Amino acid sequence: MKVTYLGQACTLVEVDGRRILVDPWLTEGAYFGSWFHTHLLSDAGVSVEEVVRGPIDYVFLSHEHPDHADPATLRLLPKATPILICRFPTPRFRRHLETLGLENVREIEQGARLDLGDDLTITAFGGAEYPNDSALLIEGEGRRFFNETDCKLPYETLEEIGRKGIDIGFFMFSGATWFPMMYDYPDEERRRHVRRRRGALLKSFIERVRVTRPRYAVPSSGPCTVLDPERLWLNDPEDSIFIDPTEASAALGAAGLAALPLQMVAGDVWDDSAGLERRSPGLAVVDRRRYVEEAAEKSAPIVAEWRRRELPAGDDLGERLEQYFDERIVPLSPTMRQRIGTKLALHVAGPRGGDWTVDFTAPGPHFTRRGTSDDWTYRIEVEDKLLYPFVSGEREFLEDLFLSLRARLARRPDRYNEPLYNFFYDPDPKRLESWYEPNRNPC
């Protein structure tokens, strides 16, 4: 078995004469130009054209986030490439892939072992949370490869995997969300949240490695690097949950587990007989702060050009915004609206901007209106040109807006509103009702 790491959660697994590509994000600037790879793919010598030239027998995609299922990369694949995904509660991921022109998308039942012939099998495990997410186990040539991607698996699934152990496992260790950085906290409070989250993330990483028992554990699926000159602070370990992979390796090494931390950078190759081949030895040891400064300097013109090319919002933004939210809130049951219970103040900056309230507590039939009031419970500030693609229907996944790290948020009380987050992620009323039905007890 040979595994080439291609950055983030992307791995090319060569086993039993087959080549399986997992979660290919092989361009830069996901989420409106905000996310770059831990190390720039250009620095690591990884070329999207070379990778997609293949041959590739299968592509496994864990979920729709563009740092895992990058539309720009996927559009370069032959349309008939077999694409394997987990079967999720709704077909939205499959439909999304079909709109990218992929014609051979196959859904695998969660937890079912798919036989690819000649002793090669793959198993896709679904996550424990509402959003679509999945992890992958590949077994072949007597070896077991595991890629967690971003998936938070139930404990018993990890325990089951650990019964036989893993030869090489790729595990998430860094934060990958906008909390707490994009929230309106005073600096010291935000840093306190950051410290707590970083500690919990590293503890969780170690625990998941302990339970799954890999021979080699590769910290992966992050961190992103933010190269927007106005947001470089998002790389600072005091101010953000994006963790340096060397910190994860060190924490794992100190935990005294049998698993060996294996630091890989994009381009590196692990072979089960030959061991690790480093293609860019300097990148594995470069000081992160210095690397980010240099990468930011050389990427500044690219980022500036992307910004310049962002299309302005349409002059019908207000009308579309009101329609967008009302269309999604009206089908919810009163109980579900009450569970979300949010009065969202939306401050949209830019020439087409304005203030709106999206009020889940309103009696209906309308839930979105112009203007805001002081009794908001959630507040979002965003540029008109970033919001417009979503309310106009051009972009489907509203969560991408928050993951762009270009929206600012506040909440009162200061508590995670899980139903609201799940609504933003996927407002399908049946899916939400099913998730919150009283007897859906994970125990």
Add this chain to the structure above:
Amino acid sequence: MSRIEIPADALPVERPLRVDDRHGGVVVVRTAAGAICAFRDVCPHARWRLSLGGVVDGHLECSGHGMRFELDTGRCIDVDSYRLEPVAVMQNGGSITIVVEDEVARFEGDAP
């Protein structure tokens, strides 16, 4: 319904202890104030064993993904919809009794 007895000194302060039973196990915690509480040993988030976690700032913290629970109520302070399922427990002299709805229950000594 059956009872599991454990020695009171098997339960140190603020160190979760796992007790096996046929319904996935029970986590028992002695708070800093000396009260004893018990819950089903499963985190409602991703079903991690709470007994693998610890008590941090007076909250039971799941080692899986950092969810924190109030020891007196089982309420999650991070996600409103999560709540631990309480299990009846009492201390009587040198012994702690856990009451479970199970035919067979056993105590396996030290928690992992």
